[in-house]
Amino acid sequence: MxxxxxxxxxxxxxxxxxxxxxxxxxxxxxxxxxxxxxxxxxxxxxxxxxxxxxxxxxxxxxxxxxxxxxxxxxxxxxxxxxxxxxxxxxxxxxxxxxxxxxxxxxxxxxxxxxxxxxxxxxxxxxxxxxxxxxxxxxxxxxxxxxxxxxxxxxxxxxxxxxxxxxxxxxxxxxxxxxxxxxxxxxxxxxxxxxxxxxxxxxxxxxxxxxxxxxxxxxxxxxxxxxxxxxxxxxxxxxxxxxxxxxxxxxxxxxxxxxxxxxxxxxxxxxxxxxxxxxxxxxxxxxxxxxxxxxxxxxxxxxxxxxxxxEHHEIVPATQQGMLALDVDPKLAWALAHRERFPVDLNTAPQELLLRVPGLGVRAVQQLMAARRQRRLRAEDLKRLRVPTARVMPFVQLDGHRPARALEAPDLRARLTQRAEPAQASLF
The missing domain is CATH 3.20.20.70 (Aldolase class I)
Known part of the structure; x- marks a missing residue:
């Protein structure tokens, strides 16, 4: 052949x-x-x-x-x-x-x-x-x-x-x-x-x-x-x-x-x-x-x-052993455990910061390094280019308190809605 x-x-x-x-x-x-x-x-x-x-x-x-x-x-x-x-x-x-x-x-x-x-x-x-x-x-x-x-x-x-x-x-x-x-x-x-x-x-x-x-x-x-x-x-x-x-x-x-x-x-x-x-x-x-x-x-x-x-905490018991398809598993865990939030970005340990939706490993490392020098504010999150719309309901820091955002019945819908894709212009 x-x-x-x-x-x-x-x-x-x-x-x-x-x-x-x-x-x-x-x-x-x-x-x-x-x-x-x-x-x-x-x-x-x-x-x-x-x-x-x-x-x-x-x-x-x-x-x-x-x-x-x-x-x-x-x-x-x-x-x-x-x-x-x-x-x-x-x-x-x-x-x-x-x-x-x-x-x-x-x-x-x-x-x-x-x-x-x-x-x-x-x-x-x-x-x-x-x-x-x-x-x-x-x-x-x-x-x-x-x-x-x-x-x-x-x-x-x-x-x-x-x-x-x-x-x-x-x-x-x-x-x-x-x-x-x-x-x-x-x-x-x-x-x-x-x-x-x-x-x-x-x-x-x-x-x-x-x-x-x-x-x-x-x-x-x-x-x-x-x-x-x-x-x-x-x-x-x-x-x-x-x-x-x-x-x-x-x-x-x-x-x-x-x-x-x-x-x-x-x-x-x-x-x-x-x-x-x-x-x-x-x-x-x-x-x-x-x-x-x-x-x-x-x-x-x-x-x-x-x-x-741990593997056993990722899939909620209410899902018959299946992960939700409309929401990523980290956000799904946070929404199911709202009592754990908001997390104070200025004092929380690394293992808790890693559970905040929208914060990746590198972002957490950068935040922990920055807070050794000064108190963190919302502007610091923007400089790190983290998805603030997803992060802010789950954290508190100087100048930001999420108030009753975690209790909002439409929180899941707001965090999972996707913008309609748009064709980029050549110029």
Whole structure:
């Protein structure tokens, strides 16, 4: 098959995987005339996926042939879709060529399962090895790993890749058993645990038990590394959950995410709204969930990771386990807990400031730095360019008292109404 035709098929087949961010790795580049590639993205153009997502990685599958028959997957064994397969050398060539054309900053590589999990994983690792060792590639590499593969192969992958990921696929073991019975939730968790051990050891974070587990899946020696590739997946590991393919509520999804973050030191959990596929099984929903649901889950995820929220307090009990679609989860929490407000911006601790709608992490840090020098006033919020209309009902500071604003019955409506979009003039 023509290489361009393969690229069209396997790039399109990869669009359903959302977990391809390139943040968090070591800084490496080829300045000084050594090697090629960069993880910093300087001077590298971003490309756009067909659904509008901005990406800067060559995002492809090694193959969309697969021996598994997961009901939600467009590439399942029984799916009637065009099939293609890259050779290892073709993926290496494409990565270097797209980088030389200034189109990408690295590679995101996943695959269907062919022959066996070990064979597939060997092919993925070999792509990364050739890029690092034979071509001195210093750009970003994200490998989607195969949980059933030999632990030694997973360990080798971490020596070449910046980030590794294993998809948990669905939020609950029951959902995975119903829609992907060939996949083993226990095996997925065990592989994630092994990667967490290796990553922790590389960063000096593993304890005695983790060190023992690491020795049980010891890293093989692969010879000298000219490309100065990462120590062991320095950008950590991530995973992805499909939203809306089963009956799992948002509360159940966030509970799973909180468990994954706590147990395996994940850098990110990605959420991908289920997309209906041709010839779908009757057990799948006939329509996709609202994309706003995916967006609200990402917002809730940030509340857990950066704002000090516990997963169980984000979804109100009155919502039957679902996040509201018409209001972001932070504002929804504030409206449901009006007794906690107004917050005095001049005296409140950081953890309380982070719960004020409209105040982000950076704005809170700037406010805390500024109030060490002087008392804060409303003008300070305007200088920080925070959305004052959203913030002011929930705070008090010199020259501003919200009076009875929090008791207004139309407060929710006023804070969630959106202005009609207007076409900008060319001039």
């Amino acid at each position: 023509d290489l361009n035709r393969k690229l069209a098929i396997l790039a399109d087949a990869a669009k359903y995987d959302a977990s391809c961010a390139s943040s968090g790795t070591d800084k490496r580049d080829s300045r000084g005339g050594r090697g090629m590639g960069s993880t910093e993205g300087m001077g590298i153009c971003h490309s756009y996926a067909p659904d509008g997502r901005c990406i800067s990685l060559l995002k492809i599958l090694l193959t969309n042939f697969c021996q598994y028959d997961c009901l939600y997957c467009i590439n399942r064994e029984s799916s009637n879709v065009p099939r293609a397969r890259f050779s290892v050398d073709e993926v290496v060539h494409l990565t270097l060529d797209f980088y030389a054309r200034n189109c990408i900053e690295g590679l995101f590589l996943s695959s269907g399962i062919i022959r066996s999990p070990d064979y597939t994983m060997e092919q993925l690792v070999e792509v990364a090895r050739l890029l690092r060792e034979d071509h001195d590639f210093r750009g970003y590499i994200h490998l989607k790993t195969i949980p059933d593969a030999d632990p030694v192969l997973l360990a080798r992958a971490g020596r070449y890749a910046d980030r590794l990921s294993i998809n948990v696929e669905l939020p609950t073991s029951a959902g995975l058993q119903a829609l992907a019975p060939e996949k083993d939730a226990g095996a997925i968790r065990r592989s994630m645990a092994r990667m967490a051990v290796h990553i922790g050891e590389a960063k000096g974070q593993a304890g005695d038990d983790a060190a023992a587990a690491a020795r049980a899946v010891s890293l093989p020696v692969t010879g000298p590394r000219r490309g100065k590739a990462p120590r062991f997946a320095p950008a950590g590991q991530s995973t992805q959950m499909i939203v809306g393919a089963d009956a799992a509520t948002d509360a159940a999804i966030l509970d799973t995410s909180a468990n994954l973050y706590g147990a395996y030191r994940l850098r990110r959990v990605y959420y991908s709204a289920f997309s209906p596929i041709p010839d779908a099984a009757s057990r799948l929903p006939p329509a996709a969930p609202p994309l706003m649901r995916e967006h609200r889950l990402y917002q809730a995820d940030w509340l857990m990771r950066f704002y000090g929220f």
